[in-house]
Amino acid sequence: MTRPSDTKSRIQEVARELFLRQGVQHTSLRQISERLGITKPALYYHFNSREALLRSVVQPLIDELENFIAERRPGPPEELLADYFDLAWRHRDVLMMIVSDLTVLTELDLVSRMLAWRESLITLLVEPGAGPAARIHATVAAGGLSDCVVQYAELPFEEVKTAAVEAAVAALKP
Template identity: 55%
Template sequence: MPRPSETKQRILATARELFARKGVPKTSLQEIADQLGITKPALYYHFSSREELVRSIMQPLIDDGDAFVAEHEKLESVRPRELLEGYFDFNIRHRADIMLVLTELTTLSELGLVDRVLTWRERLTALLYGPDPSLADATRAVIALGGLQDCTVQFPHVPAEELREAAVNAAMATLGMAGG
């Protein structure tokens, strides 16, 4: 996969920062271009629309999430603690984009990202409890996976390793697998 140009990377970084600060709907492409000191046509050369720009910002999150789930589905057996640690690591790596997802649920829902995250959680639940989990197990998984993800944004000033230990232990306890 070719690396995006330096200009494209600058556009993505500036757009991410403006979207996080002002919101996606309130950030114009002209504003992004002005912030970068480029023309709007130069911006359109790299991204044909705000939707394409948002998709490009979110694509690494989507690709990494799809790969994480698929990788665990290929395993002969799943070790819950390792799965949760990996899920924590995935979320901490994409913390800034997850914050954007949380603040822009409507916009990102229209792009299908919210459905994608929910599908990942369903697939991870199946890995933890089998293809037909009971309602009690499915709710435990929703709370554990969602809570683990929330911890990565709720405690931004806690060192990642310390937070990982506390969050994974709490998720394991929620799953009823405290020792695993």
């Protein structure tokens, strides 16, 4: 017998796959339920809306990113960027889903939160009182690192991490 939590996980897994392949806006709850071989009411038992299902798929990234930002203190940029890369890589499917369908940010009201997370990351990368040039370099470093996770997701982890972190650290230099 399948436990409800197993069904819920299966729904999230299929939704993640379809959201990534077809885009969030082009994936219906009917498609998800048909793919799983369950009724739409069975799906609604676990998620009362497509937005709730989408949020459940994105929430682990949100939680981990918020914890990452809250727990970090300024330190060696190489370490911070390497750890940030690891976080992004773990959630690359969700990041790819968001990048391929930016309406997700609006639908889940994440635009201001994403900008705040980026700002926090930049603050961790630059010295207090640093000028605009240092902040711009940090923005390029953080953004470029995230972009590499999405752009090169099919390449081996170590290959992408090594090159991306080296490039991000180089971007920090004036």
